[in-house]
Amino acid sequence: MSDAPLLSARGVSKMFGQIRALNEIDLDIGPGVTGLLGPNGSGKSTLLKLFAGQLIPDTGEVRLMGQDPFRQPAALRHLGLCPEQDRFYEEISARRFVTVLTQLHGYDHAAAQRMADEAIARVGMSETARRPLGQMSRGMRQRIKIAQAIAHNPPVLLLDEPLTGADPVARADLIDLVRDLGREERAVVVSSHVLHEVEAMTHDVIFIRFGRLRAQGDVLRLRAMLADRPYRIRLEVDAPRQVAALLLEAPYLRAVTLLSEDTLEITTTDLEAAAAEIPLRLLEAGHALRRFTSPDADLESLYRYLMGHPQAQGGA
Amino acid sequence: MSARRGVQDLIHDVGYRGFKRQTRDVKAIWPIARTLFALAWRKRVTKLALLPCFGIITVYGISIVGQLFATEHFTKMGAMSTHQLSQLVGKTQEMLSSFIRTQFFMVALAQAAVAAGAVAEDRRAGALELYFARPLSRLDYALGKLLGAALVPIGALMAPTLLFWIIAVGVTTPALREGLWGLLLPAMGSATLAALLLTTTIVGLSAMSTRATSVGVVYVGGLALLSGLSEGLFQxxxxxxxxxxPERDLRTLIDALLEIGAPSLAAQLIPSRGVVNPSVTWSLLSIAAFIFAGLLALAYRLNREVIDA
Incomplete structure (x- = not known):
């Protein structure tokens, strides 16, 4: 596969009346799973609709496999869309639903049905595929929506809240499926409110807020770029005071706080060095290190730092 | 072509090559049409609404065949002149004309059940997002929906009209057959116009709403109201x-196309007959306006859907 991005946006802005939904967005998305994160109304859905050819940008250009998805509908053969919308034709069976939508990509009925069966099997719904959509749970319909998106084997997938309504087992299965799809050299863009689920799928994320691109890249590398936000590390040790005294000399250390009788929190600007050296130093000094965690080196803390809102307030 | 020694040919052919013609993908239109009909077929009201259509087809089929056999029988007996005979048992064109006029109402009822949700249901369910995430233009979508909505008028109006004509030509005597050849185009033209009118108006109305039931009620109620209002004001x-x-306009056109001359005594007993408009041209323009309004509503909605998405 060439290095050209499967999805790209250059200087893309989109207005709805007086509201600027997207503002000068520049980004490239290549193979693999990419999480699209941002609060409600940040412009995520608008961006997905632009990539899906359902909106025209006011300025700039959007490309799907190098083609304009709005003006060249043929480009949409390369796209699979799993929309957030959950209510479709309630009366027809899941199998027929996926078959009809696959036929719209230009396949004859027999080929579309075969592809639909394969996709339904892949999402684990073969047993219940003949049931009408109206008789399915939300989680089951979620799987069917993903099946219709992947049935024609597209290189680009846009999944809007793909795990909504799924039970824990289904969520785990769907997370595995999304990761597998990403490993197949497809560009899989997942827009989700649930940060830990996105984190389970990928470390590549795009943050959007107020229609502007806040950050794009690997979670850990983005976190490392926030130099003004040192990492906190929690150590559960046998003698916190002695350990604190021992670590104070370390050059990467910014502060040490005693949290409890066995827990110590240190602040560092170099997580990598701290993670490499602290266990060794404690071992050499004969201290027992029971737990080493960093509460703000994950996606949720990165989201909090970049977006200014905790997850609980507005969701992603 | 011979290659010169020591010279590597770089250009192997020079000429014009025609651009590949962009053809519309019929495969994409048919699934849309079929899904529309399949969804409607699952509703009991659709089957109930189609029953009277088939009832009318049966009654008129029997009537046309009976009429032709009666004509043939009395002709052989030589009891009456041709004019007297046609006055008594009626003419085939009158039966075809009456069939199209009567079936128009029945098909309108069936259309309300089958096609009221054509676009409205897609808008309500958010299916447009899925349709337009596929290599499908708005025109493909519109053609698919129009084809799906046209299946009832094609099956219950156009096909029976053609069938009746074929039966009439098949069962009648060579002498009477002569008069039937020229009926095909006017009969099919009338049926096609009725089908177009019914299809475009219901799909256009459906595009303006998100509730199929409301569309169906407004459609049937609107036709009845316009007919009543028009009749009352005319009188x-x-x-x-x-x-x-639209029904009166269609009646005017059908009469102009199929019933040349004074109606027979038998035709005057047919209840679906009525007073027609003074001008055939204005009736044709009026029907064209209804068809255009339906198509315009559909185009407007599909265009808005891009902006509103």
Missing amino acids: AGQHWAGYLS
């Missing part, structure tokens, strides 16, 4: 009002 001397009713 009160407001002749322009005759053109407000």
Whole structure:
């Protein structure tokens, strides 16, 4: 596969009346799973609709496999869309639903049905595929929506809240499926409110807020770029005071706080060095290190730092 | 072609090559049409609404065949002149004309059940997002929906009209057959116009709403209201009002196309007959306006869907 991005946006802005939904967005998305994160109304859905050819940008250009998805509908053969919308034709069976939508990509009925069966099997719904959509749970319909998106084997997938309504087992299965799809050299863009689920799928994320691109890249590398936000590390040790005294000399250390009788929190600007050296130093000094965690080196803390809102307030 | 020694050919052919013609993908239109009909077929009201259509087809089929056999029988007996005979048992074109007029109402009812949700249901369910995430233009979508909605008028109006003509030509005597050849085009033209009118108006109305039931009620109610209003105003001397009713306009055109001359005594007993508009041209323009309005509503909605998405 060439290095050209499967999805790209250059200087893309989109207005709805007086509201600027997207503002000068520049980004490239290549193979693999990419999480699209941002609060409600940040412009995520608008961006997905632009990539899906359902909106025209006011300025700039959007490309799907190098083609304009709005003006060249043929480009949409390369796209699979799993929309957030959950209510479709309630009366027809899941199998027929996926078959009809696959036929719209230009396949004859027999080929579309075969592809639909394969996709339904892949999402684990073969047993219940003949049931009408109206008789399915939300989680089951979620799987069917993903099946219709992947049935024609597209290189680009846009999944809007793909795990909504799924039970824990289904969520785990769907997370595995999304990761597998990403490993197949497809560009899989997942827009989700649930940060830990996105984190389970990928470390590549795009943050959007107020229609502007806040950050794009690997979670850990983005976190490392926030130099003004040192990492906190929690150590559960046998003698916190002695350990604190021992670590104070370390050059990467910014502060040490005693949290409890066995827990110590240190602040560092170099997580990598701290993670490499602290266990060794404690071992050499004969201290027992029971737990080493960093509460703000994950996606949720990165989201909090970049977006200014905790997850609980507005969701992603 | 011979290659010169020591010279590597770089250009192997020079000429013009025609661009590949962009053809519309029929495969994509048919699934849309079929899904529309399949969804409607699952509703009991659709089957109930189609029953009277088939009832009318049966009654008129028997009537046309009976009429032809009666004509043939009395002709052989030589009891009456041709004119007297046609006055008594009626003419085939009158039966075809009556069938199209009567079936128009029945098909309108069936259309309300089958096609009221054509676009409205897609809008309500958010299916447009899925349709337009596929290599499908708005025109493909519109053609698919129109084809799906046209299946009822094609099956219950156009196909029986053709069938009746074929039966009439098949069962009648060579002498009477002569008069039937020229009926095909006017009969099929009338049926096609009725089908177009019914299809475009219901799909256009469906595009303006998100509730199929409301569309169906407004459609049938609107047709009845326009017919009643138009008839009432016409009788009160407001002749322009005759053109407000699509049914009346269609009746005018059918009469002009199929019933040349005075109606037979038998035809005057047919209840679906009625007063027609003074001008065939204005009736045709009025029908064209209804068809255009339906298509315009559909185009407007599909265009808005891009902006509103």
